[in-house]
Structure formats: C-alpha cells, structure tokens
Amino acid sequence: DTGVSQDPRHKITKRGQNVTFRCDPISEHNRLYWYRQTLGQGPEFLTYFQNEAQLEKSRLLSNRFSAERPKGSFSTLEIQRTEQGDSAMYLCASSYFRGGDYGYTFGSGTRLTVV
Amino acid sequence: KNEVEQSPQNLTAQEGEFITINCSYSVGISALHWLQQHPGGGIVSLFMLSSGKKKHGRLIATINIQEKHSSLHITASHPRDSAVYICGQNFVFGPGTRLSVLP
Numbered sequence: 001d002t003g004v005s006q007d008p009r010h011k012i013t014k015r016g017q018n019v020t021f022r023c024d025p026i027s028e029h030n031r032l033y034w035y036r037q038t039l040g041q042g043p044e045f046l047t048y049f050q051n052e053a054q055l056e057k058s059r060l061l062s063n064r065f066s067a068e069r070p071k072g073s074f075s076t077l078e079i080q081r082t083e084q085g086d087s088a089m090y091l092c093a094s095s096y097f098r099g100g101d102y103g104y105t106f107g108s109g110t111r112l113t114v115v
Numbered sequence: 116k117n118e119v120e121q122s123p124q125n126l127t128a129q130e131g132e133f134i135t136i137n138c139s140y141s142v143g144i145s146a147l148h149w150l151q152q153h154p155g156g157g158i159v160s161l162f163m164l165s166s167g168k169k170k171h172g173r174l175i176a177t178i179n180i181q182e183k184h185s186s187l188h189i190t191a192s193h194p195r196d197s198a199v200y201i202c203g204q205n206f207v208f209g210p211g212t213r214l215s216v217l218p
Contacts (some may be wrong), residue, residue: 042208
C-alpha cells in the first residue's frame with residue numbers, strides 16, 4: 001500500500017492553458033474525492049466518485065473543471081482555460097467505509113501556479 | 116447551506132497542557148470529520164464520528180448531535196502536536212485551528 005499518489009507534485013502554467021492532474025487512490029478504496037485548498041483555508045470540496053460514478057459535484061465548480069474516473073481506478077482532474085484564481089493546492093483523497101470501520105487517506109497534492 | 120466554524124483560530128499551549136478545539140456545524144446529516152495538517156505537510160484523517168466519543172492515543176473527539184457541536188481534545192500535549200486541525204461535515208470544512216505547542 002503506497003497511499004494516495006498524485007501527479008505532478010507541482011505545475012506552473014500560463015493563464016489560458018489547460019492542465020490535467022492525476023490521482024491514484026488506494027486500491028481497496030471505492031470512493032475518491034477531489035478538493036482544492038488555498039492558504040489559510042480548509043479543503044474545499046470539488047467532486048466525489050464512488051467507483052466510476054461521479055456522485056456529487058460542487059456548485060462552486062465552473063464548467064472549466066471536469067473530472068473522470070474511468071474503470072473506477074485512477075482519476076483525472078482537468079482545468080480548461082486556467083485563470084490566476086485557479087492557483088491552489090489540488091488534493092485527492094480516497095476512502096472506504098465498512099460497518100463501523102473506515103479509512104480516509106489524502107494524497108500530498110498537486111500545487112498549481114497560474115502565471 | 117452547510118457552514119462549519121472552528122474556535123479558536125489560533126492556540127498556543129505549553130507542553131503537557133490539555134487542549135480543546137471546538138467545531139460547530141449547521142447541517143447535521145453525515146459524520147463529522149477531524150483532520151490534521153502539519154506545516155508544509157499532508158493532511159491526515161484523525162476521526163470520523165457520528166455520535167458519542169472516539170479515542171486514539173492522546174486524541175479524543177466528541178460530538179453532540181443535538182447541539183451540532185464537536186470537540187477535539189489533546190491530552191499531555193507535545194510539540195509534535197503542532198499543526199492545523201480542521202473539522203468538516205458533509206464535504207464542508209472549516210478554516211482550521213492553528214495549534215502551537217511550546218517545549
């Protein structure tokens with residue numbers, strides 16, 4: 001078990017460019033979450049999958065953001081036409097819940113800087 | 116709309132002190148989540164609880180569903196407990212409480 005992996009760790013892009021981030025969850029975890037975090041704030045929910053189904057998406061998310069989880073394994077988050085306000089840490093987490101037991105693991109994040 | 120508030124915003128304690136961090140939320144649907152984030156570090160899930168109390172080592176989390184309030188307690192605090200503690204519920208997280216434990 002190598003935990004939740006995110007790639008890349010850092011991304012610098014010019015405004016207007018598209019970026020894509022990848023998250024590899026813990027293999028036994030059926031749920032996958034994307035969050036965004038800016039300095040001094042808690043994680044802000046973006047979207048969540050159960051297996052391959054995208055069950056919830058934040059209304060804060062504009063049409064420029066899209067996420068996929070084909071085959072219920074890894075997930076990608078794409079931001080189109082990036083804006084400076086998109087600069088943040090993008091966090092992925094995965095989880096399982098079985099009876100009273102649970103596991104919830106965050107990845108180290110992808111830090112996006114839009115210049 | 117769910118809102119999550121935490122208090123205090125910042126907390127400084129001496130090593131060995133008993134620490135309490137508070138969390139209030141407005142929508143009581145799903146479990147309450149406590150996270151720990153070290154400076155420049157990743158986020159660790161500490162507890163998810165829907166009722167009562169949970170304990171892990173020196174950390175204790177309690178929740179009062181009627182009052183929509185949860186507390187995180189740290190007994191015999193240590194400098195390595197210095198971190199930001201974040202609570203959240205139903206995908207909404209508070210801004211965190213920054214804890215510094217001085218030796």
